[in-house]
Amino acid sequence: xxxxxxxxxxxxxxxxxxxxxxxxxxxxxxxxxxxxxLELMATSRPQLVQHERILTGLMRRMMRDNHPDxxxxxxxxxxxxxRVVDSPTRPTSNDSDYRVYxxxxxxxxxxxxxxxxxxxxxxxxxx
Numbered sequence: 001x002x003x004x005x006x007x008x009x010x011x012x013x014x015x016x017x018x019x020x021x022x023x024x025x026x027x028x029x030x031x032x033x034x035x036x037x038l039e040l041m042a043t044s045r046p047q048l049v050q051h052e053r054i055l056t057g058l059m060r061r062m063m064r065d066n067h068p069d070x071x072x073x074x075x076x077x078x079x080x081x082x083r084v085v086d087s088p089t090r091p092t093s094n095d096s097d098y099r100v101y102x103x104x105x106x107x108x109x110x111x112x113x114x115x116x117x118x119x120x121x122x123x124x125x126x127x
Contacts, residue, residue, distance in 0.1 A: 023065060025119035028058050029113055035108035040101045056106040059085050059114060066118050067094045077110075077117040084110040 035051050059081050084106050091099045 003017075008088055023058075023062055025115045025121075028062065028115040030057055030102050030113035031058060032115070033106040038101070038104070040098060043101070045097055045100065048097065048104050051104045052100065052107060053112050055104065056085055059107065062118060064112075071108050074117050077114045081110045081114045 031051075031054055035055065038048075038051070063078065063085070084103075091103050102117055
């Protein structure tokens with residue numbers, strides 16, 4: 001029997017899960033970059049939760065709209081993204097801020113990796 005935490009169910013419908021628009025890979029990279037600059041002591045719990053919801057939505061969208069091919073890098077990125085997004089140990093409201101912070105950092109890294117594999121063009125600021 002599988003038990004799903006109700007707090008985890010709501011994020012499946014967030015952030016364009018039914019949208020037909022193309023994925024904005026620079027926006028994914030920007031969202032991931034914003035998280036990399038966060039400091040735990042300077043970030044509130046609601047800010048962490050907001051970053052988590054945004055990144056989870058973006059990653060679910062990338063995973064839904066882009067089916068992995070047989071390339072090793074692509075398959076590895078998809079597996080890592082699935083492990084982070086669908087982890088049964090994702091933090092809940094009962095967990096510490098550090099646990100949420102760590103999860104958000106992992107989401108950002110997995111999202112950036114997935115964006116780089118699916119859209120290997122360099123970011124605009126690197127051109």
